[in-house]
Amino acid sequence: MAYRVGARVIDLEYTQFHPTVFFKKGAPRFLITEALRGEGAVIVNAKGERFMDAVHPLGSLAPRDVVSRTIHLELAASGEPCVFLDLSAMKPEFVRERFPSIYERCLKYGIDVTREPVPIVPAGHFSCGGVHTDLQGRTNVRHLNAIGETGCTGLHGANRLASTSLLECLTSAKFAAQADAAEIACNVFHLPEPRVWESPVREADPTLIAQDLSLLQSTMWNYAGVIRSPKRLTRARRILLELREEIQSFYRGCRLSRQLIELRNAVQTALLIVYAASLNPRSKGCHYVIDREE
Ligand SMILES: Cc1cc2nc3c(=O)[nH]c(=O)nc-3n(C[C@H](O)[C@H](O)[C@H](O)COP(=O)(O)OP(=O)(O)OC[C@H]3O[C@@H](n4cnc5c(N)ncnc54)[C@H](O)[C@@H]3O)c2cc1C
Numbered sequence: 001m002a003y004r005v006g007a008r009v010i011d012l013e014y015t016q017f018h019p020t021v022f023f024k025k026g027a028p029r030f031l032i033t034e035a036l037r038g039e040g041a042v043i044v045n046a047k048g049e050r051f052m053d054a055v056h057p058l059g060s061l062a063p064r065d066v067v068s069r070t071i072h073l074e075l076a077a078s079g080e081p082c083v084f085l086d087l088s089a090m091k092p093e094f095v096r097e098r099f100p101s102i103y104e105r106c107l108k109y110g111i112d113v114t115r116e117p118v119p120i121v122p123a124g125h126f127s128c129g130g131v132h133t134d135l136q137g138r139t140n141v142r143h144l145n146a147i148g149e150t151g152c153t154g155l156h157g158a159n160r161l162a163s164t165s166l167l168e169c170l171t172s173a174k175f176a177a178q179a180d181a182a183e184i185a186c187n188v189f190h191l192p193e194p195r196v197w198e199s200p201v202r203e204a205d206p207t208l209i210a211q212d213l214s215l216l217q218s219t220m221w222n223y224a225g226v227i228r229s230p231k232r233l234t235r236a237r238r239i240l241l242e243l244r245e246e247i248q249s250f251y252r253g254c255r256l257s258r259q260l261i262e263l264r265n266a267v268q269t270a271l272l273i274v275y276a277a278s279l280n281p282r283s284k285g286c287h288y289v290i291d292r293e294e
Helices: 064-078 092-098 100-108 164-186 206-223 230-253 258-279
Strands: 015-022 042-044 083-086 118-127 130-132
Touching: 015 064, 064 083, 064 118, 092 100, 206 230, 206 258, 230 258
Parallel strands: none
Antiparallel strands: 015 118, 042 083, 083 118
């Protein structure tokens, strides 16, 4: 939305993937905290091999981007749907006391983490880039502030460190509120008059919306996900440009719904990420490009 009104966006290629997200058919995806690995849990493949040890001196405790990438390659090579987090180094009572919500949540979906390894996959987690702002959340568009994950102050560089995001949300919000309060105190402030507008009455076909979203997600995951290449990004751009046309025609001709608005925003954001990624041939932080000619 900010991009459409002319706001500058930066660093969008730096999408952080979290390596350990719960994976089970029919269950929701949720994050399995890194603290488990801090306490001794290790990542293993379906054969029980600790494949991270061969890749990084910190093994399962390597940085998020390294672990996500290694799992991604392991799954591509094995054809398995997931790898596992093995908690057997910890005593069952310690796990239940120290990680009660993880224990309960996994149990709810049929995994007793004190007795069996947790099925995990990497998943998209955080956008280090976003709408370019100063420390008061100001963008280049007058009266448009961007605060939190949608904004980009540059704080997270190319790879966010754990726990810094919520701190940034709070500090940016405080600075922005102080700056706005000072400005409003000195000037007369008018809310803009919204234009009169009527939505078309025709409902968008929910099957088409679901299919578009699914295509968008699989395109981003396969071509602009953990590992990118120029060829993959070109293909993603082609698919997304066509998809954006389809979605725009829905948007103009159908009654607006939350799903339709989100879909239109999602395809635009995806295109911006792909564009930023294709302009940056250098792997750095959570943007990883291979130069393979497929
Ligand atoms: C599983 C998980 C665990 C995390 N753990 C940590 C952690 O331990 N420490 C840490 O620092 N960070 C953590 N993060 C990152 C952190 O939670 C997020 O970066 C942070 O919550 C972003 O806050 P936000 O207010 O900017 O955005 P959000 O929390 O995403 O809020 C944006 C809001 O805008 C609404 N919205 C979107 N589009 C529209 C629209 N068109 N109109 C109106 N409303 C709209 C959304 O519904 C949403 O409520 C974690 C993230 C995830 C996914």
